[in-house]
Amino acid sequence: MSDRYYRSRHWLALREATLRRDPLCVICARAGLVVAATVADHIVERSRGGADDLCNTRGLCASCHGQRSHGGEAAPKGCDASGMPADPMHWWHGSTGSRAKNSWQLSGSDRAHHPKRISPPSESDFEAI
Incomplete structure (x- = not known):
């Protein structure tokens, strides 16, 4: 995280607002899991022109954020109500x-x-x- 923006007051306030809005990891929650969100993630990355705005952030757990940072969107975890894996590529x-x-x-x-x-x-x- 070499971008100085992530040490700015604006980012710290945006991060706090994002985690207050999304206390659970939104990717894990889609799979029916309850995992605390610890990272405020830009949906559209700043490097690709994503806005530094609450509507472009979401709360993720460290695991989902790590997967996203190393190759795209994290796969949903767990199973749906019918018992099938939540990840469509399973x-x-x-x-x-x-x-x-x-x-x-x-x-x-x-x-x-x-x-x-x-x-x-x-x-x-x-x-x-």
Whole structure:
């Protein structure tokens, strides 16, 4: 961090406002994780013309900021509500990086070849005992 701006009063105030607004890492939060934000990150980097403004900052944890600083956007961590990895490029989503379909979302011809057939719950599954 050789840029003198990051030692200025403006940056310190902007950093404080960003972390007050985003107390949790916004990338981890998208994946359903609760991780404290410790870094105020420029969404569009200053070197690429990003503004030194609250609307161009977000709170990140040190891990997500480190990933972003070394090659782009950090991958979301954890799993979504269905149990699939939050990172769309995870190998469980297939080689295309697109979300894999559940077996009940497959067409009839595909369903017959699906190795692990899972049926969605029916109303009878929820009957009172």
